[in-house]
Structure formats: C-alpha cells, structure tokens
Amino acid sequence: MTDPVSAHDYAHERAVAEDLARQAAEILLHYRQEGFTAEIKTSGDDLVTVADKEASELIVAGLRSAFPGDGILSEELLDNAERLSHERVWIIDPIDGTSEYVKGSPDYCVSIGLSVNGQAVLGVVLAPESDELFCGVVGEGVWKNGKQSGFSQRPPAESVIAVSDTEHARELSRYPLPSMMPSGSIALKMARISAGEADATFTMSPRSEWDIAAGMALIEAAGGVSTRRNGTRIALNSEVTYTRRGILAGRSDVVEWLKAELLRLQVPEQVHQVTQDDDVWALAPQEAHEGQQTGAYLHLRHASGQLLAWALVQAGSELKNAVLERLEGDEQHAGMLKKDMVRIYGPLSQA
Numbered sequence: 001m002t003d004p005v006s007a008h009d010y011a012h013e014r015a016v017a018e019d020l021a022r023q024a025a026e027i028l029l030h031y032r033q034e035g036f037t038a039e040i041k042t043s044g045d046d047l048v049t050v051a052d053k054e055a056s057e058l059i060v061a062g063l064r065s066a067f068p069g070d071g072i073l074s075e076e077l078l079d080n081a082e083r084l085s086h087e088r089v090w091i092i093d094p095i096d097g098t099s100e101y102v103k104g105s106p107d108y109c110v111s112i113g114l115s116v117n118g119q120a121v122l123g124v125v126l127a128p129e130s131d132e133l134f135c136g137v138v139g140e141g142v143w144k145n146g147k148q149s150g151f152s153q154r155p156p157a158e159s160v161i162a163v164s165d166t167e168h169a170r171e172l173s174r175y176p177l178p179s180m181m182p183s184g185s186i187a188l189k190m191a192r193i194s195a196g197e198a199d200a201t202f203t204m205s206p207r208s209e210w211d212i213a214a215g216m217a218l219i220e221a222a223g224g225v226s227t228r229r230n231g232t233r234i235a236l237n238s239e240v241t242y243t244r245r246g247i248l249a250g251r252s253d254v255v256e257w258l259k260a261e262l263l264r265l266q267v268p269e270q271v272h273q274v275t276q277d278d279d280v281w282a283l284a285p286q287e288a289h290e291g292q293q294t295g296a297y298l299h300l301r302h303a304s305g306q307l308l309a310w311a312l313v314q315a316g317s318e319l320k321n322a323v324l325e326r327l328e329g330d331e332q333h334a335g336m337l338k339k340d341m342v343r344i345y346g347p348l349s350q351a
Contacts, residue, residue: 010122010137013067013114017124018135020062021110024055024094025128028101028110038102047098052076055094059112063090073241075210081239089115089237091213097185106130107165111187113213115236120226123217125191134191136221142194150222152196156257159199162189167204170336175265190215193250194222200250200258202229205270205340208242216249224251229269230279231259242344245271266303268333270340274298283307288326296325301337308333315345324348 031051038047056076063072071086073079075093083089090112095101097108106129114122125134134149136142142149154160158179163172165182172180181198183189189201190212213236216226226234226249234243246269248255271280274297283302288310292298296312309329315322322345327334342348 008116010114010140013122014124014135014137016062016066017112017114017122018126018133020059021112021124021126021133023062024059024110025126027051027055027058028095028108028128032101032104038098047102048076049095049098049102051101052095052098055110056092059092059094059110063092071237073209073237075208079241083237084239086237087117091115091209091236093187093208093210093214096187096211100184105184107184107188109185109188109191111185111210111214113215113217113236115213118235118237120213120216120220120236123191123214123221125187125214125218127188127191132191134195134218136194136218138217138221140221142218142222144195149195151194151224151251152199154199156199156254159251159254159257160197161258162193162198162201164203171204171268175267177261177265177267186211187215190226190249191218193224194218198250200248200254202248202258202262202267203246204268205343206243206245206272207247209236209238210241212243212247212249219249222251225249225255227255229259229262240273242272244273245269263304266306268301268303268308268336270299270301270337272297272299272340272344274300280305284310288312291325299337299341301329301333309337311337311341313341313345313348314351319345322346322348323351325351 028051036049038049053076056074071083071089073083073091093111095108096111101108110126112124121138123136134144160179160181162181165184168182192198219226229246229248274281280302288298291312296314300310301308311327312325313322
C-alpha cells in the first residue's frame with residue numbers, strides 16, 4: 001500500500017483542522033460559562049450535551065466546505081455507509097471526555113483526525129481549559145502549541161502509563177503496574193504521550209474510532225504504535241466503528257514491555273462480537289458457539305487466556321432492540337462485561 005503521507009502535503013488540512021478545533025473550543029467554553037443540561041445516550045457513563053452537538057455541526061460544516069470530496073465520521077453525526085467509499089475520511093469527537101466536561105473537570109478535548117485508506121495520517125487535539133494544542137502529521141512529527149515535540153526517554157520499567165480513571169477506580173488500582181496516571185479523555189492521553197508527558201496507554205474495553213483516530217495519528221507521527229491489546233492493527237473507517245477489544249498505544253518499546261506486563265499480571269480485557277478469526281474464540285464454551293449459529297453476538301471477558309465471563313446477545317439492524325440471551329461467569333466479571341455491552345447496544349432486554 002502506498003504511504004498516504006509521502007504522496008501529499010498536509011499543511012492545508014492541518015491549518016483547517018487547527019482552526020476548526022479552536023472555534024469548537026470557544027463553543028465548549030461558552031457553555032461551560034453559561035450552563036447546559038446533559039442527556040443520557042446509552043447509560044449514565046455515556047452523555048451528550050448541546051455543546052457536543054453544536055461543536056460537531058461547526059466542525060462538520062467546516063470540513064465539508066474545505067474538503068467536499070472527503071468522508072466524515074463524527075460521534076454526534078448520524079452514520080451511514082457512504083463514508084466507506086471514500087479514501088479520505090475525517091474522524092471527529094467534538095468532546096472526548098463528555099463526562100468530565102459535565103462534571104466541571106478540565107480533562108476533555110476536541111479531537112479531529114484524518115484517515116487515508118484506513119491509516120491515521122493527521123491528528124489535532126485541543127484541550128480548551130489549558131489551551132494546549134497538539135498536532136501531528138505522520139512522517140513529519142508532532143507539535144505542541146507550535147513547538148516540535150516528541151516521546152520521553154524514560155526506560156520502559158520507569159514509564160508513565162496513562163489509564164482510564166473509570167477503569168482505574170473500578171479495577172486497575174489493584175494491579176501493581178508502575179506509575180499509572182488515571183484520567184478521562186483518551187484522545188488527550190494519547191496527545192500527552194506523543195509529547196512525552198506519558199509513555200503508553202491501554203484499555204480494558206474497546207474504544208470507538210472517534211475516540212482514538214487523532215490520537216493514533218499523533219502517536220504514529222511521534223514514531224510510536226497503536227494496536228489492539230493482542231497486537232493486531234486498527235484499521236480506521238471500518239464498517240464497525242469501534243475496536244471490539246482493548247487497545248495499546250505509545251512508544252514502541254514501552255508498548256512491548258506493557259503488553260508483557262498485562263499478560264503477567266492477568267489484567268482483564270473485554271472482547272466484543274467475537275468471531276472465529278479472533279484469538280480468544282476458542283476460550284468460549286461449545287454452548288456459546290452454538291448460540292452464535294442462531295445469529296447471536298458472542299461477547300467475553302478474559303485475563304491472559306483465562307475465560308472470566310461470556311454473553312450472547314441478539315440484536316436487530318444497527319444493533320438496536322438488543323436482547324441478552326445468556327450471561328455466564330463470576331458475578332463481578334459478568335457485571336463488568338454487561339456494562340460494556342450497554343455502551344454498544346443501549347439498554348438490554350432480558351430473554
């Protein structure tokens with residue numbers, strides 16, 4: 001595959017994305033001052049505000065005006081298959097960290113990424129409260145507030161690992177990983193990694209493309225990697241807009257060290273809509289595989305190859321009207337798996 005960066009100068013795209021991020025940040029700061037209400041999307045952990053919607057409309061309109069031939073995927077824009085026919089697709093999260101935004105925390109950002117042929121090539125992440133602007137172009141490098149930036153030189157065993165504050169509060173705090181730095185927005189985590197303020201990140205559960213596209217570009221522009229927990233490549237602008245399992249991202253040597261540590265410490269991971277091509281498929285019992293033959297989606301939670309919980313879900317078109325057919329496993333692990341499934345399907349009916 002041709003390197004999308006080598007064939008194109010992204011100076012114009014960078015300038016447009018930076019300008020739109022700043023305009024969107026003004027909207028977010030305005031509503032922070034004036035007040036707003038939050039609506040629940042799928043659960044209390046998944047919220048949306050008028051600021052999300054207005055920032056998305058501004059960014060989408062600006063990108064369509066500047067690049068009418070490109071596709072767009074935004075968290076707050078109704079998705080359709082039309083974007084799949086485009087080589088270039090802008091992937092947007094107008095507020096990554098909406099829960100933090102609602103709570104009054106500064107740990108949120110505007111995230112704008114550009115994917116070409118499924119590869120992250122450009123990322124812009126802006127933290128409105130601290131006015132920190134991160135920009136990266138694969139093949140060119142990373143800038144923070146206009147100054148060239150890059151990875152730290154910390155040894156892997158002394159690295160700073162940025163983790164989800166939610167996952168840390170629920171479970172991660174009991175695992176003896178060194179220097180865990182909990183926070184909300186994953187896009188901002190990845191931006192800070194690209195500037196050397198942390199070294200790697202991982203998640204126990206999947207992330208959506210709009211959460212990570214800009215961050216992937218920033219990390220890869222700095223010379224790092226972004227993969228799923230099992231090391232497989234994340235292709236952007238996919239029909240399924242989330243990674244289906246946890247991610248690993250950061251400095252390449254730290255990611256390799258961290259991957260081994262997660263296996264050694266048996267840190268759990270959720271894997272959703274499991275297929276026979278997945279390395280964890282064989283962990284599920286025969287009755288789970290038989291349920292798949294009826295069209296049910298298989299979901300499981302494991303730790304270093306040990307099955308902890310599994311579930312079967314029947315869902316209609318666009319994953320709506322989902323019915324939980326089976327949920328098996330340790331009560332705690334089954335509960336964590338169900339929380340994740342609610343984010344994918346919304347409220348689950350019981351069979």
